[in-house]
Amino acid sequence: MAAPIPKAELHLHIEGTLEPELAFALAEGNGLTLPFASQDDLRAAYSFQDLQSFLDLYYALMTVLRTEDDFADLADAYLTRAREQGVRHAEIFFDPQAHTARGVPVGTVIRGLARALDAAPEKHGITTRLIMCFLRDHSAGSALRTFEEARPHLERITAIGLDSAEVGNPPAKFREVFELAREAGLKCVAHAGEEGPPANVWEALDVLGVDRVDHGVRSMEDPKLVARLAADQVPLTVCPLSNLRLRVVDRLADHPLPAMLDAGLMVTVNSDDPSYFGGYAEDNFTAVREALGLDEETLRALARNSFQASFLDETTRETYL
Numbered sequence: 001m002a003a004p005i006p007k008a009e010l011h012l013h014i015e016g017t018l019e020p021e022l023a024f025a026l027a028e029g030n031g032l033t034l035p036f037a038s039q040d041d042l043r044a045a046y047s048f049q050d051l052q053s054f055l056d057l058y059y060a061l062m063t064v065l066r067t068e069d070d071f072a073d074l075a076d077a078y079l080t081r082a083r084e085q086g087v088r089h090a091e092i093f094f095d096p097q098a099h100t101a102r103g104v105p106v107g108t109v110i111r112g113l114a115r116a117l118d119a120a121p122e123k124h125g126i127t128t129r130l131i132m133c134f135l136r137d138h139s140a141g142s143a144l145r146t147f148e149e150a151r152p153h154l155e156r157i158t159a160i161g162l163d164s165a166e167v168g169n170p171p172a173k174f175r176e177v178f179e180l181a182r183e184a185g186l187k188c189v190a191h192a193g194e195e196g197p198p199a200n201v202w203e204a205l206d207v208l209g210v211d212r213v214d215h216g217v218r219s220m221e222d223p224k225l226v227a228r229l230a231a232d233q234v235p236l237t238v239c240p241l242s243n244l245r246l247r248v249v250d251r252l253a254d255h256p257l258p259a260m261l262d263a264g265l266m267v268t269v270n271s272d273d274p275s276y277f278g279g280y281a282e283d284n285f286t287a288v289r290e291a292l293g294l295d296e297e298t299l300r301a302l303a304r305n306s307f308q309a310s311f312l313d314e315t316t317r318e319t320y321l
């Protein structure tokens, strides 16, 4: 690999970085048996029809994560790979409800992740932020309870997000928890316009007041929405290999990224769940360069956008640009 472009990763689910090798090691350490005979068997299951078919495997596999050390090991393994891929700053999602629902306290998750993240500037040359996501296919009450459970740890959290099954779970369902988060001084992001319609992006903006939209590719179906996103320069964290593997697009060559750039949108390129989708940050840059013919200048602009759209303070952000 040629020297990768320095970049920020703004759309990365830490549970989606769980590689088969670590999954088997953690299962063994925790006395669990995975329903796969080998790592190759598991990899063979990475063929998805849509978002839900991926989520089923994603939630099943992450049950190997039990202890604070497990979460620290997971994050440290990601940071090692991220640095090799040119990542200098990572804003990392985690799904607390996917762990608390099976008896792992939110403090165990946050302390484990934070241990690896705290060591990252010195160990990996990467700064980080944590984004706590709520599962939109769970109830609004569950999101509120989870937020209150996490309250003692909020100094570790920069933003809240919204993820999981988009269709049938519109953003407005979570208005209250987003209000609480904003009152607590947190930033807000939400997955919208991945599998769901442009209406979800409007709601994320106007009801939840998000600072960034995760994915947002289906915004291109609504010219008024495109105009709004362009006028406000709302960052969109686009994940090309994810869109391909989850069949949001049939071929990478059909991806709307070039049209989004032409429309003047504030686009960034990210990896989403790299263990499952066949590529980390630089792999996504390489894939769009090859499939969409993006030139070096455009790739550098995408990398610059990633720092500009980050939640770093102005002074720190300048040091990356």
Ligand code: ADE
Pocket: 013, 016, 051, 058, 163, 164, 165, 166, 191, 194, 242, 272, 273
């Ligand atoms: N959780 C992990 N990856 C996701 C994605 N691509 N969309 C929604 N929820 C997710």
Ligand code: ZN
Pocket: 011, 013, 163, 191, 214, 272
């Ligand atoms: Zn995502």
